[in-house]
Amino acid sequence: MKYKVLWIFLLLSIFLVTGCGKDEQAVDNCVYVKTQKVIYGNHDSEDSYAGTVKGRYESNLSFQVSGKILSRNVNVGDSVSAGDVLMSIDARDIQQNLNVFEAQVQSAKSQLDLAQTTLARYEKLYAASAVSAQELDQYKNSYKNALAAYNQAIAQREQGQNALDYTQLIADNSGVISAISGEVGQVVSAGQTVATIVQDGDREIEISVPENKIQSISTGQSALVTFWALNNVEVMGAVREIAPIADPVARTYKVRISLSQLPADIQLGMTANIVFSVNDGLNYAVLPLSALYQIENKTQVWVVNSENKVELKDIKVNAFGKNDVEVTGLNEGDVVVTAGVHKLFAGQDVKLLDGDAL
Known part of the structure; x- marks a missing residue:
């Protein structure tokens, strides 16, 4: 029994000595990162707006005398000619x-x-x-x-x-009745609008532009216009008019786009899409949003140096896009980490993914 305990103790001692003699394996902290090189320049962007086909000339019609409406001869959507009697009041x-x-x-x-x-x-x-x-x-x-x-x-x-x-309301021009607000039996005053006519001829697109975008649009600026109902027929347009005052409720500005060529099948009220190409003339770099590293009030990015180590660098954000951001504060050619930025630490060794290069 005494010899058996001795042999067990001897074997454990040999095992412990053997285990302590192994070399510790080095831990590799180097990680692969996705990167992008910084390139400065003027970048074009596109602003898109939904609009509606309108007539360039719309007239609000009213009687020049007060009275009770006795007859209404038109409905919304009717085509009328100059000289047609639209309504009459008690004379x-x-x-x-x-x-x-x-x-x-x-x-x-x-x-x-x-x-x-x-x-x-x-x-x-x-x-x-x-x-x-x-x-x-x-x-x-x-x-x-x-x-x-x-x-x-x-x-x-x-x-x-x-x-x-004046007891007869007569159309001054040919066009289409787009709205009626006077009905038979209604007593109207002189100057009260009872109908609206869109005159034949030019058609325009009306869009609503938010306050933060109105400075990028100017009179005469070209735009690409497409129509959803016309199999995306494309025509060029130009900004004809910009409202000087914002809508008090929507806080947007009405902008009118004139068309260089009128599509044959265009109809009032159709939906149109307006695309402006914008070049602000500023020199900045564009990075994906995933590259930003935010600490308190500082916005930074991880930059890979010549020793393949990462270091933080402060940047200034000029504007945010849908999935990218316009920045300054970096040097031309800097290699910026664009993914997994919250898993890195200063001085960490990194390897660039295939296709990326310093």
């Missing part, structure tokens, strides 16, 4: 006013004829020295007053006739 009161004005003209004409006859008689008497010059002047003045009253009556009659004509 009875206006017709009565015209009758009053006509009677006033007749009365004024009678007074004028009397004054003219009297003046002619007194001129003969004055020539015969039967009346004084003072009396003649009085009748001359009476004639002038009668003539003025007659002209005033005629002017009022013409106003009444115009008012009667």
Whole structure:
């Protein structure tokens, strides 16, 4: 029993001595990284906006006199020609006013004829020295007053006739009715919009541009226009008008794009896509968002040096894109780590993936 315990102790001692004699294997902390070389230059980008086909000239139509609408002869989408009667209002009161004005003209004409006859008689008497010059002047003045009253009556009659004509809403130009806000039986006031007509001719695209993008758009700037309903037909356009004031609710600016060539099948209200090519003229580098390493308020990137070790470098971010970022603060040709940046430490040895090179 004593010998058995001795042999066991001896074997354990040999095992421990043998294990302690092994060489420790070196730990390799070198890792593979995906990188990108820094290249500075002017970079073109594209801004895309959804828009709607509009008429260049849209007219809000209204009656020039107040009254009750008696008839409406058009509906939204109807094509009309210049001179067509679109609506009419009750003209009875206006017709009565015209009758009053006509009677006033007749009365004024009678007074004028009397004054003219009297003046002619007194001129003969004055020539015969039967009346004084003072009396003649009085009748001359009476004639002038009668003539003025007659002209005033005629002017009022013409106003009444115009008012009667205004009881019919007539299209000034050919086009398409795009909106109607007046209905039969409705009492409308003079100047109140009751219909909108889009005139025939030019068509434009209206887009809404957010506040942070409006500075990149200027009048005359070219744009590529496509139409979803026309199998992506492409035409060139140019910015014709930029609204000077933002929409108070949406906080966007209305921009109108004129078309160089009008597609044959284009219709009002169609959806269009507008693409602007933007070159801001700034010199910066573009990196993927995954390259950024954020510590508190500092934005940095890992740069691989000539010894294949990584070190942090401060950068300045100019603008963010969808999946990339515009930066400055790096040197041309710097090799930046673009993936796994939160797993690295300063001075760590790295290897570049195939295709990447210092």
